[in-house]
Amino acid sequence: MPPASSLPTPEHIDAGAYLLPSVSENEEEVTRLDAWHNTFREYFDGGLCAFPLKNERPQRILELGCGSGAWAIQAAADFPEAQVVAVDISPLPAHRVPPHNMTFQFVDLREELPFERESFDIVHARMVMINVPNAKDVIHKAARLVKPGGLLLLDDMDHKSTSDTGGPAVRRCIDKMMELWRMFGSDLEMGRKLQGILAETGWFSEIQVEKIAIPLGGCAHDERLNKLGLRRNVLMQGFVRAAGVRLAGEGLREGLTEEMIQGFVEELDRVGSTVVSDFYFCAARRGVLVE
Template structure:
């Protein structure tokens, strides 16, 4: 975090991605990873890639937590994680490498190279999703898979407790407006299955999951996910909105802080039973 209370951005591509790159964001990314593992019942992916993939690419790898885990799972595979800024030093397996790269630029890898291209949480950061899927298609071997996980910015209620003017409904509206103004949609979760199919992929499978906000669900697993998701929001939300609200929507730093106080209060309101969707899509490049 900067001395003024803000966050450090990605050094090489300032403004390309809305989330900060600092210790607080890195801790938050570990929470998100845990949520995804909970959601997928201790699995890192769902695509039927077989037991012996040779090359795996993780776009927008962040701290490299998913890439590191998948490298541990497949010690004979070459795993590459790419991001706009370097991954910090850590105890990575020998078969994972991290590269500074912009996935929106032309890819430098050979065609027909990867068994799996993995994407997670790049909503709001890609201007041309069809082009990205085209690159993924070109660089996957025939029979290889793309898999993408994104969370919806549309907060919903299970019992009508979220009206149009409530704080967490307006939160969704601000995200959509930011995406419209930047040309980088925050609604890719709702659209990725169709766009992936249009890119030429087949056997497109979409899975939808519910992430409660808070432990209100009577379902044991959803209650646990809700607890972690509340922590996800509380730890992550300043980083989610600071750049977009100040640079795009024209808010001051103090206006953002005042808004976040309202959001924190709304998150803790036990009268609201809120959730948002998480969608996972995987699809195969034809033989």
């Protein structure tokens, strides 16, 4: 596959269908996504996810919705014998040069995925399913790409947990965002639904789930978790601000006002905030062949 820089963007891809800024046009989004990846990487002692992968011997790895490319670049480094394919609706940032065993491809996850069934040992997506329309269908398409014995790794948020544990300003902002996302066919509660969707397929012999209740105020007894929470706090504020800018471009700025965003930020910044953000990590081992 040719390098990312030589691949033209297909005309049929409509990046406006997604409610976050494109990394190709927004350096702040690149920085935000890189920071989020590096924060999790540190929390997992340098690992790619919540589950140990040291015994895996993948030949092909696919990342769906690669964003800044940070996870795919690390996967290529951790598994130098594997070929890593990173896909997204937006191109990788210009300064990202894929390593020798990583390639990039433009893919719209709403359409049929341009890969043979059962052709990857590991398929991964982080914070993707909450942002794509009809995520259940996308998960099914992703599952079909996993080889028997391979892994489907899905990591995602449940933003309702943030609403449920927040004060009035946090609830108002998050509830409005969940409403707006539903208008586009997306579900900001997808994290807690992943296990059920994977189980419904009947294609996986084992499904592991780890839920991390991330304390945005850093009030836990675990210092590593507090560090993750405080970092998540900063990134969550950036996420909401970025969503406000993006929605303004879609003519929906009145749905998420500056006053609403500012109230959200101020409430999260208060000392002793008890707001929790639930993050779900799922690792599903492919079993029988799909007929």
